[in-house]
Amino acid sequence: MHCNEYPIITDEFWTSKQRQxxxxxxxxxxxxxxxxxxxxxxxxFTKPGDIVYDPFSGRGTTAIEAALCGRNVIINDVNPLSIMLTIPRIRIPLLKDIESRLASIKLYKDRKADIDLSMFYHPDTESELVSIRDYLIERKANGRGDYVDDWLRMVATNKLTGHSKNFFSVYTLPPNQACSQQKQIEFNEKSGRIPSYKDTKDIIIIKSHQLQKDISPEIREAMFALGEKAMCVNSDAAKTSQIPDSCVSLVVTSPPFLDVIDYAGDNWLRCWFNNIDIKEVQESITVTKKLDEWELFMSSVFNEMYRVIKPGGYIAFEVGEIRKGKIKLEESIVPIGKQAGFEVLAVIINEQIFTKTSNIWGVSNNQKGTNTNRIVILRKPQ
Ligand SMILES: C[S@@+](CC[C@H](N)C(=O)[O-])C[C@H]1O[C@@H](n2cnc3c(N)ncnc32)[C@H](O)[C@@H]1O
Structure with missing residues (x-):
């Protein structure tokens, strides 16, 4: 229907052709x-010093890549977890400071979580985890938290559950979320596993080294300066009044796709660790089964993006192919973008032959043997 108005270009644009x-x-x-x-x-679409913004920032992939490329960043996500996962990987502390801070944290032997976590953790691991959690919460409350604490919080959050020995928990699935307590009990029973002791400080140090493997002193310094200037917003993407008008050169983002993913539920354990009220997050996250409700929300997000983007600035808006390809959300986004005042330049479809490891894209498409990203490219007129 739209094929005469803008090109639809399909290729494997970046998955195989780009560097690691x-x-x-x-x-x-x-x-x-x-x-x-x-x-x-x-x-x-940008040059060093320009501002790159992601209104649905998640773990902060856009912001971190922008900072690596020397761009300024603005992030927004309705879940405060997003800022906690992102900013420490822009304001990156030295490994020696991480190690000495960790060494200064007293690990108690008898601490228990305020919720039942026995299906995930050995009692001694749980006690260590709660000691670290209490330390971080207390330091923040006293205004003494700093970027080294922020790093420890980010790494610990990532090591809460997983399926290798380098996680705090017993074997859990899927890899990037915790299932419910009851499901984990059943999973342990079925697989005959019980949580064994894990050394939380060791695991944090190993992961810190892995994360910083590619970080040279020059990259660390340049990113740190950008991290100090980064703007972090924790709002609905349609209501970001903190962000000034016409300042953004490029938005790269992917919104929640209808009700495909339960972002609040899947992050319940990470929210607990970070003292985030899961109910509040649940209420604010946009989840809708109905396409027309989703479109209404996206219209207000596009009006807000129009306000913050510079004349001549771009959006790369990634949408999924959902309900087994029956709904192509880019067909909704094109008229919404135009209505807000943008020009639609193209729809880019990155098609990647499916392999097991590429499943981290989040939307996997096993039957067809491909993973696709469908991206609408728009520009605010000069
Ligand atoms: C598809 S994920 C983004 C993932 C991100 N591109 C990344 O690489 O990590 C969508 C994000 O939108 C957030 N979200 C959901 N509803 C929102 C809303 N109304 N305003 C802002 N963020 C919202 C969720 O918390 C989630 O982190």
Whole structure:
């Protein structure tokens, strides 16, 4: 229907052709995109010093890639977890400071969580975890928290559950979220597993080294300066009044796709660790089964993006192919974008032959043997 108005270009644009992403990206998050996706657009549409913004920032893939490329960043997500996962990977502390801070944290032997976590953790691991959690909460409450604490919080959050020995928990699935307590009990019974002791400080140090593998002193310094200037917003993407008018050169983002993913539920344990009220997050996250409700929300997000984007600035808006390809959300986004005042330049479809490891795209499409990203490219007229 739209094929005469703008090109639809299908290729494997970045998945096989681009360099390996930086190690600093390697934290898991539901439905995150690969760093190569924002990199593709940041390099084409911006120059160093420009502002790159993601209104649905998640683990912060766009912001971190933008900072790696020397761009300024603005992030927004309705879940405060997003800022906690992102900013420490832009204001990156030295490994020696991380190690000495960790060494200064007293690990108690008899601490218990205020919720039942026995299905995930050995009692001694739980006690260590609660000691670290209490330390971080207390330091923040007293105004003594700093970027080294922020790093520890980010790494610990990522190590809460997983399926290798380098996680705090017993074997859990899927990899980037915790299932419910009851489901984990059943999973342990079925698989005959019980949580064994894990050394929380060791695991945090190992992950810190892995994340910083590609971070040179020059990159650390340049990113830190950008991290100090980064603007972090924790609002509905349609109501970001803190962000000034006409300042953004490029938005690279992917919104929640109808009700495909339960962002609040999937992050319940991470929210607990970070003392985030899961009910509040649940109420604010946009989840809708109905396409017309989703479109209404997206219209207000596009009006807000129009306000914050510079004349001549771009949007790369990634949408999924959902309900087994029956709904193509880009067909909704094109008229919404135009209505808000943008020009639609193209729809880019990145098609990647499916392999097991590429499933971290979040939207997997096993039957067809491909993973696709469908991205609408728009520009605010000069
Ligand atoms: C598809 S994920 C983004 C993932 C991100 N591209 C990344 O690589 O990590 C969508 C995000 O939108 C957030 N979200 C949901 N409803 C929102 C709203 N109304 N305003 C702002 N953020 C929202 C969710 O918390 C989630 O982090």
């Amino acid at each position: 992403a930086s190690s600093i990206h390697e934290v898991s998050y539901r439905a995150c995109f690969k760093p190569q996706l924002p990199n593709f657009f940041i390099n084409r």
